[in-house]
Amino acid sequence: MTYRKIDFELLRAIYEIIPDKSRVLTEKHDLISYSFDASFGSFEPEVIVQPLLTEEISYIVKFANQYTIPIYPRGQSTSLSGGPLPVNGGIVLDLSRMTHRLEVYPDDLIAVVSPGVLTGDIHKAAEQYGLMYPPDPSSSAVCTIGGNLAENSGGPRGLKYGVTKDYVLGLTVVTPSGDIVRTGGKTIKNVTGYDLTKLIVGSEGTLGIISEAVLKLVPKPKSSETLLAAFNEIETAGAAVSKILTSGILPSKLEILDKGCIHSVEAYEPSGLPLDAEAVLLIEVDGHPSATKEEIIEVAEKCKEIGAASIKIAESNEEKNQLWKARKLISPAITRIKPTKISEDATVPLSQIPEMFKRLKEIRDKFQVSLVVCGHAGDGNLHPNIVADIRDQDEMERAEKAVEEIFRCAVELGGTLSGEHGIGIMKAPFMEMELGKEGLHLMKVIKEAWDPNNIMNPGKIFPYTAQGLLFRR
Amino acid sequence: MTYRKIDFELLRAIYEIIPDKSRVLTEKHDLISYSFDASFGSFEPEVIVQPLLTEEISYIVKFANQYTIPIYPRGQSTSLSGGPLPVNGGIVLDLSRMTHRLEVYPDDLIAVVSPGVLTGDIHKAAEQYGLMYPPDPSSSAVCTIGGNLAENSGGPRGLKYGVTKDYVLGLTVVTPSGDIVRTGGKTIKNVTGYDLTKLIVGSEGTLGIISEAVLKLVPKPKSSETLLAAFNEIETAGAAVSKILTSGILPSKLEILDKGCIHSVEAYEPSGLPLDAEAVLLIEVDGHPSATKEEIIEVAEKCKEIGAASIKIAESNEEKNQLWKARKLISPAITRIKPTKISEDATVPLSQIPEMFKRLKEIRDKFQVSLVVCGHAGDGNLHPNIVADIRDQDEMERAEKAVEEIFRCAVELGGTLSGEHGIGIMKAPFMEMELGKEGLHLMKVIKEAWDPNNIMNPGKIFPYTAQGLLFRR
Numbered sequence: 001m002t003y004r005k006i007d008f009e010l011l012r013a014i015y016e017i018i019p020d021k022s023r024v025l026t027e028k029h030d031l032i033s034y035s036f037d038a039s040f041g042s043f044e045p046e047v048i049v050q051p052l053l054t055e056e057i058s059y060i061v062k063f064a065n066q067y068t069i070p071i072y073p074r075g076q077s078t079s080l081s082g083g084p085l086p087v088n089g090g091i092v093l094d095l096s097r098m099t100h101r102l103e104v105y106p107d108d109l110i111a112v113v114s115p116g117v118l119t120g121d122i123h124k125a126a127e128q129y130g131l132m133y134p135p136d137p138s139s140s141a142v143c144t145i146g147g148n149l150a151e152n153s154g155g156p157r158g159l160k161y162g163v164t165k166d167y168v169l170g171l172t173v174v175t176p177s178g179d180i181v182r183t184g185g186k187t188i189k190n191v192t193g194y195d196l197t198k199l200i201v202g203s204e205g206t207l208g209i210i211s212e213a214v215l216k217l218v219p220k221p222k223s224s225e226t227l228l229a230a231f232n233e234i235e236t237a238g239a240a241v242s243k244i245l246t247s248g249i250l251p252s253k254l255e256i257l258d259k260g261c262i263h264s265v266e267a268y269e270p271s272g273l274p275l276d277a278e279a280v281l282l283i284e285v286d287g288h289p290s291a292t293k294e295e296i297i298e299v300a301e302k303c304k305e306i307g308a309a310s311i312k313i314a315e316s317n318e319e320k321n322q323l324w325k326a327r328k329l330i331s332p333a334i335t336r337i338k339p340t341k342i343s344e345d346a347t348v349p350l351s352q353i354p355e356m357f358k359r360l361k362e363i364r365d366k367f368q369v370s371l372v373v374c375g376h377a378g379d380g381n382l383h384p385n386i387v388a389d390i391r392d393q394d395e396m397e398r399a400e401k402a403v404e405e406i407f408r409c410a411v412e413l414g415g416t417l418s419g420e421h422g423i424g425i426m427k428a429p430f431m432e433m434e435l436g437k438e439g440l441h442l443m444k445v446i447k448e449a450w451d452p453n454n455i456m457n458p459g460k461i462f463p464y465t466a467q468g469l470l471f472r473r
Numbered sequence: 474m475t476y477r478k479i480d481f482e483l484l485r486a487i488y489e490i491i492p493d494k495s496r497v498l499t500e501k502h503d504l505i506s507y508s509f510d511a512s513f514g515s516f517e518p519e520v521i522v523q524p525l526l527t528e529e530i531s532y533i534v535k536f537a538n539q540y541t542i543p544i545y546p547r548g549q550s551t552s553l554s555g556g557p558l559p560v561n562g563g564i565v566l567d568l569s570r571m572t573h574r575l576e577v578y579p580d581d582l583i584a585v586v587s588p589g590v591l592t593g594d595i596h597k598a599a600e601q602y603g604l605m606y607p608p609d610p611s612s613s614a615v616c617t618i619g620g621n622l623a624e625n626s627g628g629p630r631g632l633k634y635g636v637t638k639d640y641v642l643g644l645t646v647v648t649p650s651g652d653i654v655r656t657g658g659k660t661i662k663n664v665t666g667y668d669l670t671k672l673i674v675g676s677e678g679t680l681g682i683i684s685e686a687v688l689k690l691v692p693k694p695k696s697s698e699t700l701l702a703a704f705n706e707i708e709t710a711g712a713a714v715s716k717i718l719t720s721g722i723l724p725s726k727l728e729i730l731d732k733g734c735i736h737s738v739e740a741y742e743p744s745g746l747p748l749d750a751e752a753v754l755l756i757e758v759d760g761h762p763s764a765t766k767e768e769i770i771e772v773a774e775k776c777k778e779i780g781a782a783s784i785k786i787a788e789s790n791e792e793k794n795q796l797w798k799a800r801k802l803i804s805p806a807i808t809r810i811k812p813t814k815i816s817e818d819a820t821v822p823l824s825q826i827p828e829m830f831k832r833l834k835e836i837r838d839k840f841q842v843s844l845v846v847c848g849h850a851g852d853g854n855l856h857p858n859i860v861a862d863i864r865d866q867d868e869m870e871r872a873e874k875a876v877e878e879i880f881r882c883a884v885e886l887g888g889t890l891s892g893e894h895g896i897g898i899m900k901a902p903f904m905e906m907e908l909g910k911e912g913l914h915l916m917k918v919i920k921e922a923w924d925p926n927n928i929m930n931p932g933k934i935f936p937y938t939a940q941g942l943l944f945r946r
Contacts, residue, residue, distance in 0.1 A: 106719050107824035130721050152664045163662060165671075166639060179911040186822040188852040189636060189892035191625045191675050192900075192907055193934055194916045198638075198671040202664050219721040246579050248603050248692040288768065291761030349659040351580035379661040419662035427665075434665055438652040442923065443667045449922040450915065461666055 003088055003455075004067045006046040014047060014091075017059045023050040023097070034092045037077040037084050039426060040342075041470040045072065045086035050094045054172055054180055054211040057093065061209065061455075062178030064091055070458050073205040075116065075144030080343050081424030082470070083151055083204050087459035093209065095146050101212065104129050110169060110186055111215045115146025119153075122215070132220040134161035137420070138328055149210050152202030154420030156253040156327070159245075159378035160286075161218075163420065165201045172212035173200055176451035186214050199446075204422050205457035207450055221286035224252065225296035226314040226323055229303040230277035234258055234361075234373075237279040238354035240306045241377045244283070245350060247302055249295050253284040253324075254378025260337075261330050261374045268333035271326035272319075277309060281377065282327055284320075330374050330385075337370055338387040342399055342471065346410035347381040347419030359409045360384050367402040369395070381419035396471045403471075407433070426470060428463040476561055476928075477540045479519040487520060487564075490532045496523040496570070507565045510550040510557050512899060513815075513944055518545065518559035523567045527645055527653055527684040530566065534682065534928075535651030537564060543931050546678040548589065548617030553816050554897030556624055556677050560932035566682065568619050574685065577602050583642060583659055584688045588619025592626075595688070605693040607634035610893070611801055622683050625675030627893030629726040629800070632718075632851035633759075634691075636893065638674045645685035646673055649924035659687050672919075677895050678930035680923055694759035697725065698769035699787040699796055702776040703750035707731055707834075707846075710752040711827035713779045714850045717756070718823060720775055722768050726757040726797075727851025733810075734803050734847045741806035744799035745792075750782060754850065755800055757793075803847050803858075810843055811860040815872055815944065819883035820854040820892030832882045833857050840875040842868070854892035869944045876944075880906070901936040 004010070011026070018024050025034075025048040035044045051057045064071045070090030077084055086092050098116040105111070106129040113122060119133075119140040126133045136155040137143060147153070149171075154163040170184035173196075184190055184197035200207050231237040237256055244251065257265070257280050262273045273280060281303065285295045300311050314320040335341050348356045357373070360382075364371040375382035384406055388395045407417050407427070411434050417427050432440050444462060447454075477483070484499070491497050498507075498521040508517045524530045537544045543563030550557055559565050571589040578584070579602040586595060592606075592613040599606045609628040610616060620626070622644075627636045643657030646669075657663055657670035673680050704710040710729055717724065730738070730753050735746045746753060754776070758768045773784050787793040808814050821829045830846070833855075837844040848855035857879055861868045880890050880900070884907050890900050905913050917935060920927075 105824070107715055108822045109718060110822070130719075152668075154662050154664075158662050162639070165668070166635070175911065175915065181909065181911045181915060183912065185889050186887050187820045187854070187889055187892065189627050189631050189818075189820050189849075189854045190889045191627075191893055191895050192890045193896060193904060193913070194676055194680075194919060195625075195638070195671055195674075196912070196915060198668050201668075203667055207667075219718075219723050222721065242580055245582060245692075246603075248695065250692050288761060288764030290763035290767070294761065294763070345662075347660045347662050349581045349583070351578070376662075381660070381662045414659050416658050416660055416663045417665045419660065420664055422664050423666060431666060436654065438648065438654045439656065439669070440666070442648065442654060442669060445922040446667060446919055449918040 003070050003090060006069060010067060011047065013063060014049065017063060018049055018051070018056060034074070037079040037082060039080050039082040039424065041082055041085055041425065043085050043087045044089065045092040046089045048092045048094050050097045052098055054174065057174045057209050057211050058178050058180050060091065060093065061174050061176065064455050065177055065453055068453050068455060071455050072457055073150065073209045075147035076142055078139045078143045079147065079151065079422065079424060081418070081422040081426050083422055083424045083460065085425060087425060096144060104131065104217070106131060108186055109217050111217055113145050113213050113215060115144060115210055117145050119143055119145050119148055126217050127220060130220055131217040133167060133215060133217055135164045135167060138331060145213065146210055149201050149213055150205045151422040154376065154381060156255055156376050158376055158381060159254060160250045160252045165198055167216045168197055168201050168213055169216050170214035171197050171200060171210050173208040173210055175208045176456045184214070188216065204424065204460050206447060206460055207456065223289035223292045224284055224286040225292045226320040227283045227296055227299055228312045228323055229281045229283070229308040230274045230310045231279045232277065232309050234279040234357050235354050236307050237281055238357050240281060240303050240308065241353055242351060243302045243306050244299055245378065247298065249285065249298060251283050251299065251378055252286040253282070255282040255327055256375055256377035257282065257330065258373045260372030261334065264333040264337060264372065265326050265329050268329055268336055271322055271329065273326055274310065282323055334372055334385055334387050338389050340388045340390040342386040342388065342403060344384045344403060344406055345381060345419045345421040346384065346406050346415060346417065348410055348413045348415035350380050352413040352415065353377060353380060356382060356409065356413060363402050363405050367398045369399050369402045371402065380415065393472055400471045423461045425459055428461055431463055476543050476563060479542060483540060484520065486536060487522065490536060491522055491524070491529060507547070510552040510555060512553050512555040512897065514555055514558055514898065516558050516560045517562065518565040519562045521565045521567050523570045525571055527647065530647045530682050530684050531651050531653050533564065533566065534647050534649065537928050538650055538926055541926050541928060544928050545930055546623065546682045548620035549615055551612045551616045552620065552624065552895065552897060554891070554895040554899050556895055556897045556933065558898060560898060569617060571684070577604065577690070579604060581659055582690050584690055586618050586686050586688060588617060588683055590618050592616055592618050592621055599690050600693060603693055604690040606640060606688055606690055608637045608640060611804060618686065619683055622674050622686055623678045624895040627849065627854060629728055629849050631849055631854060632727060633723045633725045638671055640689045641670055641674050641686055642689050643687035644670050644673055644683050646681040646683055648681045649929045657687070661689065677897065677933050679920060679933055680929065696762035696765045697757050697759040698765045699793040700756045700769055700772055701785045701796055702754045702756070702781040703747045703783045704752045705750070705782050707752040707830050708827050709780050710754055711830050713754060713776050713781065714826055715824060716775045716779050717772055718851065720771065722758065722771060724756050724772065724851055725759040726755070728755040728800055729848055729850035730755065730803065731846045733845030734807065737806040737810060737845065738799050738802050741802055741809060744795055744802065746799055747783065755796055807845055807858055807860050811862050813861045813863040815859040815861065815876060817857045817876060817879055818854060818892045818894040819857065819879050819888060819890065821883055821886045821888035823853050825886040825888065826850060826853060829855060829882065829886060836875050836878050840871045842872050842875045844875065853888065873944045896934045898932060901934055904936055
């Protein structure tokens with residue numbers, strides 16, 4: 001596919017669609033600012049457009065489709081898989097200023113949101129009505145719901161509450177031909193035709209641009225309890241996860257941190273994590289007050305039975321908050337070890353968690369990489385983080401090989417390449433390994449049927465020739 | 474599309490694929506037996522094939538695709554929307570004998586099932602491990618999981634637990650070209666490419682044939698409580714639904730029965746429903762024992778505040794079971810009024826439930842039809858049932874008009890044509906009303922890209938010329 005470059009004449013056409021010049025950026029420093037996200041690689045767009053209305057998006061897409069110009073939707077660029085990177089230049093559609101709707105309808109148990117709204121702001125808005133929007137990616141304070149929708153973001157509540165997709169009832173979408181389409185609606189049950197809502201959520205901006213969403217809310221649980229269990233072997237912690245999950249209790253969060261994470265966090269900001277432990281589990285149960293009180297004690301007993309070195313139930317809200325803050329600090333904390341963080345999200349069936357930990361240890365030793373592991377153990381979604389220094393190209397090469405082996409292990413154990421970060425550009429070369437030729441083909445034909453000119457976020461999900469992990473310069 | 478008729482030579486080719494002649498049916502009485510489902514209309518297939526293996530399905534589909542023969546997957550034919558009807562003749566693929574896998578993996582919180590397995594048998598298998606498969610359509614004792622997957626079946630637990638789609642992690646699918654593809658996997662989180670699993674579930678057999686599924690299970694709640702509240706006006710019952718749902722409690726079931734349902738059930742089998750009520754709500758909360766005990770009392774108080782005429786909390790398991798059995802008896806009971814039951818499933822946003830009840834009353838009066846209403850009030854999924862006599866063609870014409878008006882009202886109130894029964898042949902003509910031209914087009918291009926010869930359950934979902942409700946002979 002050859003794309004047309006944006007010349008002076010085409011730029012003038014863009015100004016006709018968006019007459020407000022402050023929302024059309026073309027300066028060199030703008031192009032550089034929009035050339036990266038939280039993953040690897042750097043690609044400059046030709047122009048950045050900041051739409052405020054669905055209709056503006058529609059006009060821009062129609063224009064891009066007419067002239068075969070690639071178009072890259074973007075929120076706050078927290079993507080860990082290269083989702084918004086403009087790998088073919090063209091237009092970056094910055095949706096972060098599209099924040100005009102954040103409305104909660106408590107009688108319908110829904111919220112209607114614009115794509116630029118921060119996920120954390122949806123949490124706050126819902127809580128004002130005693131409601132909850134469960135998906136809570138670690139970046140929720142700074143990421144947009146539009147990005148969450150494009151990537152189908154997860155977070156620690158996946159086990160009990162599911163992921164972003166499970167809370168999307170309807171969408172307003174601008175299709176690759178620029179049509180404005182509404183999918184789904186405002187009801188929990190809807191079987192009218194194919195589920196385009198759930199096809200588009202998680203399609204990483206390759207099938208259309210989401211300009212509005214109807215989200216499902218649930219009553220906010222009245223109570224929660226948090227427990228910290230320390231283990232002398234990481235395998236025992238893994239076994240504890242299985243033991244808890246088969247006990248009849250469904251924790252709202254079940255996180256694991258290995259020694260590397262614990263030490264990094266404590267060095268970054270002392271949070272009361274035990275420095276002598278090989279791993280800790282951080283567990284939350286939520287629901288009715290009398291239920292959570294009993295359940296957290298049951299969880300504690302299960303941890304003890306399986307051999308936890310120590311167990312501590314948080315006794316105040318401050319203690320709870322401190323523990324969960326520690327969990328959110330892992331990401332900044334581990335970059336103190338080394339500056340370049342490669343954050344993976346290989347996901348395995350629950351019973352394979354202990355085996356996956358064993359394999360990760362082997363990978364660390366084999367490739368001599370700094371590998372620390374945290375993750376949403378309760379839903380099998382581990383985060384093996386490799387920290388390295390991008391200036392050390394030999395180390396980056398070893399990291400690349402280690403990551404490839406992590407992918408292979410996850411798929412071998414019946415899991416998946418990506419649990420919540422998305423495929424983007426980085427994992428595209430590994431798609432066929434998991435999906436097979438035919439599975440990938442079924443996806444490709446949808447893409448080609450909807451977007452014959454391949455203008456919507458091209459270069460993502462589907463592998464193209466000579467594409468690699470981009471860790472090395 | 475012109476389809477090729479199955480002549481002697483083609484039949485011989487089918488026998489080569491399925492040498493077991495007892496699994497290839499061609500007798501007239503077989504063709505008649507497979508010509509109908511639980512909806513309207515009757516269409517004879519040319520041959521019925523009963524595969525036992527995914528590979529057999531693959532061969533049959535490849536054969537059908539090569540010769541352009543329509544192929545109609547079918548389970549136990551409980552469809553209320555004409556899903557399995559062979560409207561263009563061809564091959565009915567009877568999957569009801571494909572029952573070899575029903576395996577629960579408690580450590581992974583999953584079950585792996587073959588399409589012919591009865592949904593009720595999955596419930597029983599999961600319960601043996603203290604687990605639960607939440608979707609529970611009223612027909613669960615007699616319907617197959619394959620049909621549930623094709624139609625994305627719902628049932629009373631939709632509000633708290635979601636529908637079939639929310640419990641499908643992965644599929645084995647035979648595509649319209651006969652390829653065997655695996656989608657998704659065994660993990661709760663999976664964002665590797667487009668979500669083909671959730672696209673295929675609910676696609677009513679038009680995108681492929683599901684030959685195996687990986688289902689998500691949850692810990693079975695340890696306790697449940699049931700309450701029956703009677704109301705003198707149906708609008709008050711509707712208001713009570715809103716009041717309960719905004720109180721912070723999420724009932725596991727919240728069903729409504731109007732006077733017509735109550736009287737029919739009591740005449741059919743006395744179940745303790747109050748004959749003097751205009752409507753009753755039947756409410757279940759589930760979870761931890763101490764939580765459910767408190768919550769059911771809170772629910773009772775909310776009902777009292779809003780003006781319930783009487784409230785009764787079930788005091789024993791027998792009482793609970795009797796009440797829920799009464800709910801399941803509605804369907805057979807109302808056909809005592811008149812023999813022909815037209816069961817709709819128009820669904821509206823929660824806040825529109827009282828308005829929808831008002832409109833249903835108006836429709837009943839306007840078209841002079843016997844309209845009784847039950848439904849899953851908690852998720853906005855009402856079941857307006859029109860009972861009539863198919864021999865009275867004038868009455869059937871009025872029923873047809875009433876149903877069209879029900880569809881229009883649901884869409885007008887921000888709802889949907891179908892919450893859980895599917896589109897099939899009966900609602901296909903109304904698709905554009907809800908989806909718009911562009912929305913329907915996006916679905917059509919997927920169908921055409923995957924199934925260019927239109928052999929997979931043709932005549933369903935997408936409207937074709939001169940298609941009507943088929944109520945009249």
